[in-house]
Amino acid sequence: MTIMINGQLSTRIKADDRGLAYGDGLFETIEVSRGRLVYWQRHMDRLTDGCKRLFIPAPDQAQLLDEARQLLKPESDGVLKIMITRGSGGRGYRFPEAPVPTRLLSIHPKPDYPVEQKNRGVSLGICTTKLGINPLLAGLKHLNRLEQVMARSELNSSRYQEGLMLDYEGYPIEGIMTNLFWLSAGELFTPDLGLCGVSGVIRSIIIELAEKNGIPYSVDRFTMDQLLAADEIFVTNSLIGIWPVKNLDSQQFLPGLMTKKIMELLNNEREKDLEYKK
Amino acid sequence: MTIMINGQLSTRIKADDRGLAYGDGLFETIEVSRGRLVYWQRHMDRLTDGCKRLFIPAPDQAQLLDEARQLLKPESDGVLKIMITRGSGGRGYRFPEAPVPTRLLSIHPKPDYPVEQKNRGVSLGICTTKLGINPLLAGLKHLNRLEQVMARSELNSSRYQEGLMLDYEGYPIEGIMTNLFWLSAGELFTPDLGLCGVSGVIRSIIIELAEKNGIPYSVDRFTMDQLLAADEIFVTNSLIGIWPVKNLDSQQFLPGLMTKKIMELLNNEREKDLEYKK
Numbered sequence: 001m002t003i004m005i006n007g008q009l010s011t012r013i014k015a016d017d018r019g020l021a022y023g024d025g026l027f028e029t030i031e032v033s034r035g036r037l038v039y040w041q042r043h044m045d046r047l048t049d050g051c052k053r054l055f056i057p058a059p060d061q062a063q064l065l066d067e068a069r070q071l072l073k074p075e076s077d078g079v080l081k082i083m084i085t086r087g088s089g090g091r092g093y094r095f096p097e098a099p100v101p102t103r104l105l106s107i108h109p110k111p112d113y114p115v116e117q118k119n120r121g122v123s124l125g126i127c128t129t130k131l132g133i134n135p136l137l138a139g140l141k142h143l144n145r146l147e148q149v150m151a152r153s154e155l156n157s158s159r160y161q162e163g164l165m166l167d168y169e170g171y172p173i174e175g176i177m178t179n180l181f182w183l184s185a186g187e188l189f190t191p192d193l194g195l196c197g198v199s200g201v202i203r204s205i206i207i208e209l210a211e212k213n214g215i216p217y218s219v220d221r222f223t224m225d226q227l228l229a230a231d232e233i234f235v236t237n238s239l240i241g242i243w244p245v246k247n248l249d250s251q252q253f254l255p256g257l258m259t260k261k262i263m264e265l266l267n268n269e270r271e272k273d274l275e276y277k278k
Numbered sequence: 279m280t281i282m283i284n285g286q287l288s289t290r291i292k293a294d295d296r297g298l299a300y301g302d303g304l305f306e307t308i309e310v311s312r313g314r315l316v317y318w319q320r321h322m323d324r325l326t327d328g329c330k331r332l333f334i335p336a337p338d339q340a341q342l343l344d345e346a347r348q349l350l351k352p353e354s355d356g357v358l359k360i361m362i363t364r365g366s367g368g369r370g371y372r373f374p375e376a377p378v379p380t381r382l383l384s385i386h387p388k389p390d391y392p393v394e395q396k397n398r399g400v401s402l403g404i405c406t407t408k409l410g411i412n413p414l415l416a417g418l419k420h421l422n423r424l425e426q427v428m429a430r431s432e433l434n435s436s437r438y439q440e441g442l443m444l445d446y447e448g449y450p451i452e453g454i455m456t457n458l459f460w461l462s463a464g465e466l467f468t469p470d471l472g473l474c475g476v477s478g479v480i481r482s483i484i485i486e487l488a489e490k491n492g493i494p495y496s497v498d499r500f501t502m503d504q505l506l507a508a509d510e511i512f513v514t515n516s517l518i519g520i521w522p523v524k525n526l527d528s529q530q531f532l533p534g535l536m537t538k539k540i541m542e543l544l545n546n547e548r549e550k551d552l553e554y555k556k
Contacts (some may be wrong), residue, residue: 003293013298015281015533020361020424023301054424055431082371084296086427091307091359091386093423093430104293108369109283114468132410132474133446137424142549144373144422145489146332146415149364150441152371153333168411168446176371196410 002071003106017102018095019085024145026050030080031238033071036165039238039273042201047084050140056086059103071107079108079239111239117161119244125149125160128178131167131196139199151176160234164248167196172227178237179203182230183258188217199239202236209265232256241266281384286552295380296373301421304328311517315346317516317551320479325362328418334364336432337381349385357386357517366409389517395439399524399533403438405429409445409474417477429454438514440513442526445474450505456515457481460508461536466495487543510534519544
């Protein structure tokens, strides 16, 4: 793994960083395809928005792009992770009036998911670990991720490739590392993320694509019964794009025509947003 | 600040530590009084319990104590912070089957709160930032502390020394950095921490002291109305002991006799638990 911290190649970060002390920061996980950063601008927009919400000075996007390019190998595939924290600080929750954020970029191999997960779908377990409800932090890809860590540990040695997380009140919200969509009678549904969950880049794109292509869609709080009555279910994130869901707990679903259509729309969109070539 | 990481003096931690990536760990904040670690065993018990709940191998307590002693100056006052994380890991929520935890000990100056906060009480504001509800993580002093960071930022340039945090459903739970108690008609009340909040060492001691000394007490979910009807209110943590509350939002309270009595009981208890002298 190659890591760049505040512009310097390094494998170590200051021990008094507030990212470590409190998870006081944000991250982005960006697909690298043949040396190009997929949906770069959308990731930057989300990161900037997140910084604003947490009162962290937003990073200089041109500088981040320059540093990312220094790390990328031409024509290689992989994952670029960018972490922005509030930087060093003393003991105590109060943050410095003029924080100097830490930026950490790292390159990782692309996860080697079996191709049939994309073609034939994945099995989704229902996690016991629930998502806490907090509108102030909802949607953010922040560094407080113990809920996901604990949820993920439920899947170990199970037959599930991903886990469905409900909020504390029992409403389905998202996968551990993915956002959730389903189709019922030709309409597309995805849970609202105003109370909890991570607002994924691919999720936003799919909502835009539905809008542009006249696919009726609804973003709201839905019940498990509504989800289980779906015709098709799929999950999304920046590294996998779309995975159809073939099982949710014990119930089977068929990777359907609408999921396939949305996969195609997303593929076309992706080609347009590959401008940042090394 | 002196820092020891896995037994070595160092100011830097590996950038792939899961404490940084996900807040995947726990911490303790221990008072150092004239070179002695106050309530050491109770802090170790809570840390061990927390590790168990997060499936992190618990640290060797004798080793931690030995390392703490290396850092402490004889007869000095201060704060020892101990952080235990799940150690290094790859990108992704899944944790290694055999994680090698990181232990980080650091010595900090004792915060210099004005002495009248202890004698005459503090003003408590009511935070807009709410505590998310999550029984799985409730009570733990884990590293996911963005709620506290955001709540603390509300107090900047305010007249409040501490902030009261409610849970998402509006029930009062704790202070940003303290636990909450109040007295009504001679009975002691403190919110249950089964849904959210940090189970403080001083809080447990005070509950034990109430039990031992025949002070009727109740640990449950209480409403703001019940809290506001209190005769006396106080907040607690390991560094301050007890602070009476003289204002909650716009309402005044008098530092009362029962608070004074519990402060005395706590002082006596503290003297007994100072055995770890350098």
